[in-house]
Amino acid sequence: MQIRRGFTLALAALTAGLLTGAAPGHAQAAAAPTATPLPLSTVADVVSAGDRVFVSGGSSATDVVVTSATGTVIGTLSGLPGPTDLLLSADRRTLYVALSNAIAAFDTGSLIESARYDTGAGECPSSLALTGRYLWFGYGCGQGDGNIGRIDLGRQPARVDTGVAVGQYFYGSPLLAAASQNRSVLLVGQPWLSPASVYAYDIGAGGALSAPRTNAFSAVGSNLRDVALDPTGTTLYTAAGSPPLVQAFPFAEIATPSATYATGPYPRAVELSRTGTMIAAGAHAYYAPDVFVFALDGTELARYELGDELPAGGLAWSPNGARVYAVSWDWTGARPAMLHVLPVPAG
Numbered sequence: 001m002q003i004r005r006g007f008t009l010a011l012a013a014l015t016a017g018l019l020t021g022a023a024p025g026h027a028q029a030a031a032a033p034t035a036t037p038l039p040l041s042t043v044a045d046v047v048s049a050g051d052r053v054f055v056s057g058g059s060s061a062t063d064v065v066v067t068s069a070t071g072t073v074i075g076t077l078s079g080l081p082g083p084t085d086l087l088l089s090a091d092r093r094t095l096y097v098a099l100s101n102a103i104a105a106f107d108t109g110s111l112i113e114s115a116r117y118d119t120g121a122g123e124c125p126s127s128l129a130l131t132g133r134y135l136w137f138g139y140g141c142g143q144g145d146g147n148i149g150r151i152d153l154g155r156q157p158a159r160v161d162t163g164v165a166v167g168q169y170f171y172g173s174p175l176l177a178a179a180s181q182n183r184s185v186l187l188v189g190q191p192w193l194s195p196a197s198v199y200a201y202d203i204g205a206g207g208a209l210s211a212p213r214t215n216a217f218s219a220v221g222s223n224l225r226d227v228a229l230d231p232t233g234t235t236l237y238t239a240a241g242s243p244p245l246v247q248a249f250p251f252a253e254i255a256t257p258s259a260t261y262a263t264g265p266y267p268r269a270v271e272l273s274r275t276g277t278m279i280a281a282g283a284h285a286y287y288a289p290d291v292f293v294f295a296l297d298g299t300e301l302a303r304y305e306l307g308d309e310l311p312a313g314g315l316a317w318s319p320n321g322a323r324v325y326a327v328s329w330d331w332t333g334a335r336p337a338m339l340h341v342l343p344v345p346a347g
Helices: none
Strands: 034-037 045-048 052-056 064-068 073-077 086-088 094-098 102-107 112-118 127-131 134-139 147-152 159-161 175-179 182-190 197-202 222-229 235-242 245-250 259-262 267-272 278-283 291-295 300-304 315-317 323-328 338-343
Touching: 045 086, 045 315, 045 323, 086 127, 094 127, 127 182, 134 175, 182 222, 197 222, 197 235, 235 278, 245 267, 259 291, 267 315, 278 315, 291 323, 291 338, 300 338
Parallel strands: 127 175, 175 222, 222 267
Antiparallel strands: 034 338, 045 052, 052 064, 064 073, 086 094, 094 102, 102 112, 127 134, 134 147, 147 159, 175 182, 182 197, 222 235, 235 245, 235 267, 245 259, 267 278, 278 291, 291 300, 315 323, 323 338
C-alpha cells in the first residue's frame, strides 16, 4: 500500500451564472444555478461528499478537481493516471478513484491518498460499486476483454480478484451499480451495444456472484450509457441512447418497465437521491434542456440547460437532496469543462 499526497491548492476559481428555463406546462427550476469553469478540458464523473465535490478528468487526464459545495474550486488531487469513475464510501470519508490500472483511495477531509489497489489483469477499470466490505470494479479496454473485479476490503492486505463474472462476456468495461441499503445485490450493464443488456446479480458468501438474471430482448433499448439502483435494490434504472427516456424495471424481473421518465433524445445519465425519492436524469441535447429532476411517479420537478455536453453518468446528488451536480465539456476544446450546481426546488 502506498501513501501519497495528491493535494495542491488551486490558484483561482471563477463562477458564472447559468440561465435556465422551462417550457410552458413544466415546473420551473429553482433560482440561481451556477456554472464554474474547471481546470480540466474533459470530464468523466462527479460525486458530492456534502461539503466537498469531486470531479474527475477522464482517461486522458491526470487530475481530480475538488470544489466546495457551491462550486468554488479549492484544489486538485494531482498526478493520477487516467482518473475516471468516482465513488464515495457510505460514511463519505473515503473517495475511491478508478485509474488506468489501479484504484486509489483518498481521505475526503485531508485529501491524502490512503491506499492504492493494483488491479493487475483487470486493466482499464472505469466503473465502481461498493457493497459492504466488497469494492467492485468493471474493467476492460474495449477489445472483448471486459469483466468484473472484486476487492475484499475486509482483509489485510486487501485481496483483489478479477474475472469474477464467470462465463459472462463483456465487450468493454461493464457499468456497475449497488444499493446503499442492500449489500446482497449488484447491477451490471453492458454499455454501447444494441440491443443493450443489464444483469442482476445476487451476492453470496465470500462475495461470490450468482448466475445473473437479464432483461427481456430489447427491453432496455440500445447503447446503454448509465445504470442505477434504488437504495433497497428492488428497482433498477437505465439510461440508453434509445428510447428517449429513462426506464425503471423491477430488479427481480427485467421485462416490462414499471415507470418511465421522459428526457428527450439520447439519455445518458441517471442518479437517485440518497433517500431514493427523486431521480436526476440527463440527456445529450444540443439545443434543449440536458438535466431533469423527477419525483418517483414521473412528475417533473425541474429542468436545466447546460450549454455543453454532459458525459455519460455525469450527475450527482448532494447528500441532503437540495442540489444536483452536473459536469459538462466542450468537445471542440474551445472552452474549459464546467461544474454546474443546480438547486432543486422543494417538493
